[in-house]
Amino acid sequence: MNGNLRRALLAAAGVGAAGFLTERAPAHVDGRLTSAVLLLAVLTGTLLLHHRRPERARAMSATSWRSFSAAGVVLVVTAAADLAVGVADGRGFWTGIPLAAGTLAAGPLVLRGLVRWNAQCQHVLDDGHVTTTVSAVLAVTGAGNLLVPHLPADLSAWSWWQVQVWLLTVSLLLVLVGTAVVVARCAGLSGDPRLWSLTGALAALTVVDAFVAVTGGAGVVAVQGAAAAGTLIMGAGVLRACAPGPVVVSAEVPAGGAMAVLATSLVVLAVALAGALDRAALVWAGLAAAGSAASLVRLVRRLADLARARVQARTDDLTGVGNRRALVEEVGRLRTRGQPAALLKIDVDDFGLVNERIGHHGGDDVLVAVATAVGTAAPSGAHTARTAGDTFAVLLPDTGEDAAVGVARHLERALRDLPTPVGLGRPLSVSIGVATAAAGRVHADDLMHRAGAALALAKGGRRGIARYDAALEARTRDRSTLVADLGRALGDAARRDAELRLAYQPQVEVASGAVAGVEALVRWHHPVRGLLSPDRFLDLAEEHGLMDALTAHLLDRAVREAGGWSCGGRPLRLSVNLSAGSLAAEQLLPVVDDVLQRNGFDPRRLVLEITETTLMSDPGLAVEVTGSLVARGVALSIDDYGTGYSSLAYLTDLPATELKLDRAFTLRVTSEPRTAAIVEGTVALAHRLGLRVVAEGVEDAGALEVLRHLGVDETQGYLHARPLDPAGLRDWLSGRAPEPERCPA
Ligand code: C2E
Ligand code: CA
Ligand code: CA
DSSP states (O other): OOHHHHHHHHHHHHHHHHHHHHHHOGGGOOHHHHHHHHHHHHHHHHHHHHHTGGGTTTTSOHHHHHHHHHHHHHHHHHHHHHHHHHHHHTTOTTTTHHHHHHHHHHHHHHHHHHHTOSTTOOOOSOTTHHHHHHHHHHHHHHHHHHHGGGSSSOOTTSOHHHHHHHHHHHHHHHHHHHHHHHHHHHTTOTTOHHHHHHHHHHHHHHHHHHHHHHHTTOOHHHHHHHHHHHHHHHHHHHSOOOOOOOOOOOSHHHHHHHHHHHHHHHHHHHHHHHTTOOHHHHHHHHHHHHHHHHHHHHHHHHHHHHHHHHHHHHBOTTTOSBOHHHHHHHHHHHHHHTOOEEEEEEEETTHHHHHHHHHHHHHHHHHHHHHHHHHHHSOTTOEEEEEETTEEEEEEETOOHHHHHHHHHHHHHHHHTSOOOTTTOSOOOEEEEEEEEOTTOOOHHHHHHHHHHHHHHHHHTTOSEEEOOHHHHHHHTTOHHHHHHHHHHHHSHHHHHHHEEEEEEEEEETTTOOEEEEEEEEEEEETTTEEEOHHHHHHHHHHTTOHHHHHHHHHHHHHHHHTTOEETTEEOEEEEEOOGGGGGOTTHHHHHHHHHHHHTOOGGGEEEEEEHHHHHHSHHHHHHHHHHHHHTTOEEEEEEETSSSOOHHHHTTSOOOEEEEOHHHHHHTTTOHHHHHHHHHHHHHHHHTTOEEEEOOOOSHHHHHHHHHHTOOEEOSTTTOOOBOHHHHHHHHHHSOOOTTTSOO
């Protein structure tokens, strides 16, 4: 039996014995005994919580831990004051007042602890939860005022405000019980015995508080309730945490809560008005109705903002056609439905020249005209998008290659017929690349890549329209031999270990300078070609079905190598990149399970980085697979955020915990105020969604300073270190000043 458990059982036995004794001798029970038992119970619970301080990081944020322990201290102090008052004053006027004040003061702390109770310290309810909670307490207090005349208790000795204080404390405790139940669902803590123990304690305290009125502060039930509350508080202090499930960030819970409070307060108002015109009930319920209505208005505004953001996030500002994000989503939809598709990539020839001759405004007009013409001439069911400056894409569902080329010819003619822009001196012309994908193989990255290759072919040969030619592409890039090599290296364990290695780049906390984790980056030590960076071979691996084997090897290698790494005694987080196809791979989850289990690696140290394109190409699948990963305790990071088609609005559905700002932001953040503003807004929204923000590609102290100012949590880049081999990383870590207590969980 571990020490904690023994201590808890002893304390519980003590408190239980007190309860038992009171049952034997009810004549001697009075309010002082209730206060004494409560004091003993909360004191023991608080001490246990402090004793577990080193372990607090286990699925409980530091904020929660501090809030609960502060609530414990407040209750201990006020219970002691209550006891003293009881001894000095008998059943006098002040008895019970300190403890009621203590409960009201501890309530907000307990609420804060509940709301932040998860490893990432995410806000699991919306930030209007304080208004809603206060309104709920007032609504219940209002209802209580209506019930008071019907209670069996004789409260005639109490003054009006004593009754109100009592009702407020009982209501607060009741509402906290409700909040705990909601948090259990939203924070993925329904399996955590500590939360249920605490909820039980709150319920027991509610019973005690209610009985205080009925029995005048005494009575067996009150003392036993206090004993039960104490035992449960101690339970919360000693029970073991379990792996938390995914945090659900949704607008439904806060909206439902605010609506329930509004409905309750309206009912209380109606009853108070219709009946004996209870003024206290009217005031409390009126305040509650105003508060919950304010919460609702806020929520409705927020939902409207989100809806607007969703539309904006899909539309190209300049031309009004879809943007890259919209296209990726459409491709994902076709894929889900199992439809084949063709993609045309259309590029305005010599657009640089157009801008030069007729200016940027004229250039913008040309783009709008092209977008309109493409949209009009494309067949029904097609989706038009602008994917880059002067590049458009048309997605054609259920279309084979020949039909797609036919559409391309039609579009080419339509665009040639556009009026010649004034000042350009020649008609517009475009080049079009055509790529197709069979049913079940429709993949956004892949289609774009192949349509892009075809477009390059069309431009290179000044051919107007070109089809994707896989063989030609492979030949021109001298890649087929590399693919074969990669296949052989992956198939041979010795070659695999010698050639496919990982470099690790540290991620540093902005606030403390402590190293929080490392990102594993693949390097191919090719026996003939030398060191190859990922961009030389990753897309090949993806195209030729080698990615799953590569990912499995790298995941295993990373977990093996990084298993023992720590900073200031705390194990480092390990980030591993997943490629586009990985989420769809059936073996991903079994591979993750197997690797973690074989190496005894704590899943909570593992972060999987996934790019937005991957997530958006099949959102349903992404939510499902990432949900399964997060349920295992593995964290999820959204990589390359901001590379052109992103909106945080979409990410609310995903259980991610980290957002990696793309290097493009970091590069421009010092020189462009607009970029700085975008980063600042993104950081604020990301924090609201409970995401940690990591900036990539930080190369100089100036950028770090600006990012610090904008609220970024962690940075990664050459400023701290280039990606290092394991020995290099160990040297680098030991070369840094010791950082006790500075490393995050
Ligand atoms: P990424 O995930 O965005 O990784 C960051 C890249 O930025 C790395 O390039 C890193 O070396 C580079 N970098 C880091 N700090 C700086 C800096 O301060 N300045 C500059 N200019 N660059 C910096 P790397 O290692 O060439 O990797 C390129 C991409 O290849 C990665 O981009 C990632 O998408 C992919 N990748 C790398 N390793 C793996 C892997 O094991 N699996 C998969 N699926 N993809 C990987
Ligand atoms: Ca990455
Ligand atoms: Ca990245």
